[in-house]
Amino acid sequence: MASEEGIRLRAIRTKVADTDATTAGRDAYDGEIGQEMEPVTPAGRMFMQPNLSCCIVCIIGFKNGINVAAMKKGLEETIVQHKRFSSVMKQDENGSKYWVRTKVNIDDHIVVPPASAINPESSNKIEDYAAELALALPFDQSRPLWELHILNVKSADAAASAIFRIHHSLGDGISIMSLFLASTRSVSNPISLPSVQPLSTEGFNSNERRAGSMYYYFSLFRWTCITIWCTLVEVGKFLLLLLGVKDSQTALKGSIGVGRLAKSISTANIGLDDMRIVKNAVGGTVNDVFLGIVSSGIRRYLQQHADKLAIHSSNNQGNHPVYGGTKEAVAARISIQDKCIDVLRIRATSLVNTRTQPGLPELSTMMQGGSQARWGNSIGYVLTPLCMKKHDDPLDYVRKAKETIDRKKCSLEAIFTYWSAQLILKLVGAEAAVNMSYNALVHTTLALSNMIGPLEEAMFFGNPITDIVPTVFGQPQALCIHLQSYMGKAKLVVTVAKDIIPDPDILLQHIVYSLEDMKQAACARTH
Known part of the structure; x- marks a missing residue:
């Protein structure tokens, strides 16, 4: 998430809004x-x-x-x-x-x-x-x-x-x-x-574009087929979600009404350099590492809760035929719980920018509207499964995350969810479109977001900024995780519904520790 050059944002320049609204609209507000x-x-x-x-x-x-x-x-x-x-x-x-x-x-x-x-x-x-x-x-x-x-x-x-x-x-x-x-x-x-820093664009490299050869056309045909197939698969999964395929009920899963519960925010600083070491070890991206450490951290959190349950049960139930009272019985129960966690369905809804220009567009262009950059809510949902299977190699979580994200990059799932919501809203109304989006969110466990900030120290009206901590309130999920970069560092933000997840600091530390373990594994491979 860092580069030597980056892009430059132009100074703010406002533009008179388009007044080509309907005549009825104008007449309704004459005098205001x-x-x-x-x-x-x-x-x-x-x-x-x-x-x-x-x-x-x-x-x-x-x-x-x-x-x-x-x-x-x-x-x-x-x-x-x-x-x-x-x-x-x-x-x-x-x-x-x-x-x-x-x-x-x-x-x-x-x-x-x-x-x-x-x-x-x-x-x-x-x-x-x-x-x-x-x-x-x-x-x-x-x-x-x-x-x-x-x-x-x-x-x-x-x-x-x-x-x-x-x-x-x-x-x-x-x-x-x-x-x-x-x-x-x-x-x-x-x-x-x-x-x-801008995000890198996807597609064919410049050599392939210049070639104009049969290899280029074959690559184009192959890419088109992969895109169609991946889109059909991912859209099918999204439709199943709307039809009621819910995530497993865990200590992190909310329910209807969770968006209006009291919240708690926990933050931690992590090094982008550490994330780069891990991504280089697996040939991935910072997004791959982000999804990998979240998957590993959530599994550790659920495992800790399972361990407490097993130990608590054995201490209080004696030689109960179900819980058992020996260390061997507790170990056997933990092994069973491990297998149960392995098959859990835990998915995140990730918001994806659907604008044609990747990264943060220049504000002056965005404010003018047009096809290159649009102001407003140009976002689609991507349904991202988290790997809950236990891996002995910590880097395997990042490898699985890379597989998932690579598959998502080949699909048009974000564009489909964006335009389908727009279409439903125009044909049926806002209530039906909201119900579709609400069901997509409430059936999943968490929301994920990764936002890029300035590469250098910035000041707001002459006052230097030390950190940026974003989050969102109101979505029907008990857990929301943000990653915000600024000055070569990253801020990890975990926002939870307190009634559902009373110990967000523990979850946050599990994610941080997962990155440390992955860094150590990556460094060990280079020596």
Whole structure:
């Protein structure tokens, strides 16, 4: 996730929104502030439905204390100028919804909580405060759907923190991260924006493209056949998910209503260099390593719970004919539990950017719309199975993850899920589209996301950033895991429903330890 050059984000440049809305739409809002109107995208309408109302929450740590007045002024000059962050959602007499530009009172969007709102005894006071936003009141629909909480409180990694809370209908992670980065500057060169590494593109290499030979056409035909086959297989699995093929019930699996439960956030710093050592050992990518350590960590977590159950049972049940009381009986039960974990069905829903340009597009292009980069929620779901089989070689988890991700890269599953939701929404309505997406999420165990941040130290309105911690609230899953890169390091973020997973720190450590074991195994192979 690092490169020598990276891409450069251009400075923020706003553009008057397209006013080619319907005449009925214009007439419905004559006299209101700001007549710049834009139809709400299908995904935006879906995220406004109660069952799938999600919020993006991002903690930004700063090296110095936050000047509230300077923060307000900076926001007014940058983020507030963006059309989506200065619009409210309106509905005309025909039921069509539009984003309508409005005047923004910055004070309505800045929250400075009192000292009593922060637990001084907690070692994760900032994360705890952010987690409480999961139960916060819904956004006021008469204002743009975002807010910024400013906490001038020291934490382990920062002197102060700011927490963005943004409704998911405003845009996906790529859109919002692009907007945020376009408002930052490089610490080493304050007049330029920080560089961000692009993702590598997939497809034929340049030599094959230039060749124009029979080998090229054969490769194209072969690639097309593989894509069609993999798409049919993966789409078939997705349809089975919608029909009710659920994940195994484990200590990590939530149920209907879990999206509205209290949350807990745990974080850990991991080295991208460690992940590169592992990926090089198996010839994979950072995404392969991410999925591999999550699979291994979750298996360790479930194994630990199984071990406790077996030991607890043997200590309390004596020589019960089922539980047994000897060490041999306990060992036999653990062996059985190992085999049970091996066959567990645990899947993650991974959000994939469906834009034609990979990585983080330049904000100026995205804000202009068009086919190359689109602002909004241009994301599809990919159903990713996790390897639960026990492996003696830790690197085998990454190898299995690579097999899974390579198969996903050859399919159009993300595009299918994106466009099928759009089609259902247009033909049947938002409720049916939301039910489809909701079922896809509630039948799985967790959500996974990997977001790329700046390669160099960045500052937000003159204040250097120490770390970036993103997460999402509202999805019908008890577990959400994010990986956020910044300055050659990675932040691992585990967000859980506290009633389902009361010990997220243990799960987090299992994932971290899995990476350490894989690194040791990779280093041992090179000596």
